[in-house]
Amino acid sequence: MEPRTSLRFFFLFLAIAFLFLFTWTHLPSTPPPDVTALLDCATNSPSPWCIRLQSNKPLRVSDTPNHPLDPLTVKEINTVRSILSSHALFNSAKSYAFHSIVLEEPDKQQVLRWTKGDPLLPRLASIVARVDGHSYLLTVNLETTQVTVHDTVPLAGYPTMTVEDMTSSIWAPLSNAQFNRTITDRGVDLADLACLPISLGWFGKKEESRRLIKVQCYSMKDTANFYMRPIEGLTVILDMDTKEVVEISDHGRNIPIPKADNTDYRYSAQQLRQQQLNLVNPISIEQPKGPSFVVEDEHMVKWANWEFHLKADPRAGVIISQARVRDSDTGEMRNVMYKGFTSELFVPYMDPTDAWYFKTYMDAGEYGFGLQAMPLDPLNDCPRNAYYMDGVFPAADGKPYVRSNMICVYESYSGDIGWRHSESPITGMEIREVRPKVTLVVRMAASVANYDYIVDWEFQTDGLIRVKVGLSGILMVKGSEYDHMRQVPKHENLYGTLLSENVIGVIHDHYVTFYLDMDIDGSDNSFVKVDIKKQETSPGESPRRSYLKAVRNVAKTEKDARIQLKLYDPSEFHVVNPAKKTRVGNPVGYKVVPAATAASLLDHDDPPQKRGAFTNNQIWVTPYNQSEQWAGGLFVYQSQGDDTLAVWSERDRPIENKDIVVWYTLGFHHIPCQEDFPIMPTVSSSFDLKPVNFFESNPILRVPPNLEKDLPVCKAAVSA
């Protein structure tokens, strides 16, 4: 074994040497293999997403929580770490890591009763930690310092990876000689290597009782866009706890690594090639009197007739809480939604071969949708008039860091119309009343390795909330021996589209499942399926043979509220407060209004679909249960599907006139096309939460039109 060990050492040395070399270049910076250094901003500045408290940058995050739902502060996270480090479980451990330290939200009814000025409710932290190879769910009471260890024994799966898990995994294969040899044999310098940590799902015994990860690599020679240069067919299975290489699957040596040409998307790369394309003149959203919203106490957003609590979360990304809208008649703030967030994603790729079958990502539970939400780019990710909010997350060692500019809030005006009416030439009345539509957008963008998910919560003054998901970023592509379609044998399935020479964009789906704890004027609500049914007329009843009627069906239990959308069997989906009626007697409510979406067509007993069974329906409704927040389960990594929304819903609990949670899944089928190469123009879809007999009448009837005198006077910038 001696020669192999020394060979391994040689290659490790070689790799480290290359990495040092790289710190001197102006190519995309390669992270050093020292994981601690990576998150230590003192040495790693000016990395904008890595601000430790030691940093001199003024922070927008305070050390005082003001609202029961405010996220843990830097100080509170430090307190938790300090309490736990002296706790028996941790101080006797060989090793431990914090996978999550977040606020354990107080009891919902207590929060609902709380009003500004009341003493803050007891602050608790919910912690997920790995200690000596075991997963723990704990609660720490920040005041009493009491630590409660919860029983999670029945749950398969592992916690969300830490950033340190991911970053350390991608360097671990370099310690393996066989790996390094195949890389160099394929003509790739180890220094050009860029690897990704790929969650491997669960397909049976192989993925059980050991925390594993698959690593696949790319060449980043001559491009920042290494994703377009896959080293195809090479998969390293690692033990994530020990970083031991468990297995190397080495196929596809005959497949060339696609060329770097035309893959770099950075503006600097275009400038070098003098290829800028100036299509449009500068354009900006301007507000001469400033924005119409305020963010009070760091987290309460108040805009127009809305207010809601907004915070960053390492798993969900953005959490909207206690969204309330002002009734234009009574002036009262009325509850609409207690909590809304991205609960889970499911992204199965459609290639059953060795290096691809396991790519069935669940980005929130595996990678942390918030952990991957990078700082937004002012003027481009959000317009000039945006306000930015930071996130505070713990590193694996429990030390807090600040993810700056993680969320933006801005008012949007695209030129759309809120409502209008002109009298037509028929009546001849000279009426033309139009109101512009201005909305408030809350945005984050998560970069889960190659892909970028833009999640918008858009509030409209007419009471509508639009939840929009945009997909951009870079495709996960497959190397191919083909450089032209004419070479492909007739019956060969490429599992995707040939996008460029030797590059296949593999077909995949995206599902984004939202948790929507609707509280329409109170917590006890019912879910009503309003079916739109064809009714035949009786003979002689009417010259019409048919018409449509609305048939209301109140869901009694969970199974009544499992919805698969059908164009030819349509329904509306109302959440109503059965105890509250409008003046003329309609139950007040909101409806979930789907737009373009896609449904998972995978076998229900296919292991990925079992884990992603929360996508079996587009809509589910469950009774409120504080522990049921993550549609794929608490421990999603290598989960077996025993803790999903589909399993909870199977209990078929009563949901009529109860505190209920609606789950909506927004889906996309993605057959890549050449326009997605080397980076994808944003594709988006959305769904709406829309008032339905919630207001007595149009709530924006009385808003004024735009007048020229109120608009700004602008001139070109000095530099223009």
Added chain:
Amino acid sequence: MEPRTSLRFFFLFLAIAFLFLFTWTHLPSTPPPDVTALLDCATNSPSPWCIRLQSNKPLRVSDTPNHPLDPLTVKEINTVRSILSSHALFNSAKSYAFHSIVLEEPDKQQVLRWTKGDPLLPRLASIVARVDGHSYLLTVNLETTQVTVHDTVPLAGYPTMTVEDMTSSIWAPLSNAQFNRTITDRGVDLADLACLPISLGWFGKKEESRRLIKVQCYSMKDTANFYMRPIEGLTVILDMDTKEVVEISDHGRNIPIPKADNTDYRYSAQQLRQQQLNLVNPISIEQPKGPSFVVEDEHMVKWANWEFHLKADPRAGVIISQARVRDSDTGEMRNVMYKGFTSELFVPYMDPTDAWYFKTYMDAGEYGFGLQAMPLDPLNDCPRNAYYMDGVFPAADGKPYVRSNMICVYESYSGDIGWRHSESPITGMEIREVRPKVTLVVRMAASVANYDYIVDWEFQTDGLIRVKVGLSGILMVKGSEYDHMRQVPKHENLYGTLLSENVIGVIHDHYVTFYLDMDIDGSDNSFVKVDIKKQETSPGESPRRSYLKAVRNVAKTEKDARIQLKLYDPSEFHVVNPAKKTRVGNPVGYKVVPAATAASLLDHDDPPQKRGAFTNNQIWVTPYNQSEQWAGGLFVYQSQGDDTLAVWSERDRPIENKDIVVWYTLGFHHIPCQEDFPIMPTVSSSFDLKPVNFFESNPILRVPPNLEKDLPVCKAAVSA
């Protein structure tokens, strides 16, 4: 009969007296019963939608056509009228009216060959006229003055109503004593009457061989929003040619006329009541260097990488022609769409009772979608940076008038993202590249009596065209004896929602069918249904049991391309040029991408659905045929469904590698809710035409990001 005649005369006198009285008031102006006066702008100014040539207002419309597709000019329409007035058919007629005078577009291949600088192609006019009770389709050659009368004998139905047909119809019932008596018996002053001309569809013999219309009335006492005050159950059937009252159906006298309270939506009415609601500060889209588009020769719009011909049309509203996009690699302008427009609408109401069953509007063919497109309201219908285009239409006497500000064109920036990628904390590379999304919107808004349809053609720099329809305006409501839901017997069907005391919003659908003559890099294209199919793996093939694959099916004939969308049997819908491949061998194409939509569920043999059979599928494809442009047929009024897209498609003609036309229908089910009272917040949906392997790669890769130095410097307006 003597006493009845004098009674009728008395009521007519009474009505006219009231009308004179009304011209002195500041209430919504009531059109005088003199139809000629209505359109005579000399006496009727300052009505902004009625500009005759006599007017002193400078016109934006020129007298010289510049492009083969330019609409007829004022001068050309006058020439047509002059040619026809001396033609035997017209100069020997007792009466005639022009229902349409538009450009007869030259042969498509001739237009495609034409380039700027070439002599203009011969100018022809296509005319639809009614002469002594018969409908004619004629062509006039403006140069040779030759008149061709086409054979339209096989077609049932009548031409689009003239504005004069509509306006004269609503006053005609006042000549009927029985009508006037029932109005006054119901407690409505004749002077408060506002009536609507309602197309009555076709349900059998009753609607044959006579041009009929139904008139229903409202009280406009104390509100501009008379639509909310129906005089329920009263329907007058008129002969539209003679204005004779054929029948009066008089039911529902027990139904009260809903109150005027809270129905007026005008800002002036809110101001009177001191009820303004200022929700947001002023906001504006500003372009310090001005817009990035030009409109050349009045109709050629050139923006960013797009150019297209734009014109107003009395039936379609907006016609986009020869849309071409620049290839960012070659610089070449490439054909995408030869012609796109709103071909027809179908709006069936879902109430089979006497006063409602026939409400199954086909707004383009019956009312003229362009004729009803009123001047847009600057700053509210379109933002400050908009450019406006006028329409030139003929009155019934053939005299041209100008519909000013009928179309707007503006650049939109809502804060959305064109494409983006951040490197995640996993790779640690400091990359954050984001490009804002700026689009060009072409907008019109048609007010077909109560309803307002906003139609947007939105061009994106990534090659996508989004076609969006917004619905706003005022509901068509039904009077009801109920003022609270508790009064409604359990099994009674209201056919809608009780919106306010005694007001029911009747359930209805909207279908908007678009004609899309796609020419992807040339006219000969194929329609490819790319099915997304579940594929089971073979035992042992993969740990996966299933995946999705894309199966391409080229439509051979029309019946292969009749598409009903299914969420669980999904497809992509490509229009490709089979003769042109990308560098790696994919056929170049565009795809039709549906978003939220609705399908008609009515019986196919229900008379309205037979007339609206073009909504039987969401997508159809036909071979190009210059005469097949109107999905409901040329003569839609009282049509019997014998000239619809469904009938044409039944011929099952070959469509592979042919010049093909795609038809897409965007649908909405509308169960009204109280928020729609008294005027509806806009609801919208859209579909996309999206490049799919049309470009070699992302066409906006090389656009620059926004930079602060390019943005404007603004200050509040002086008055602020």
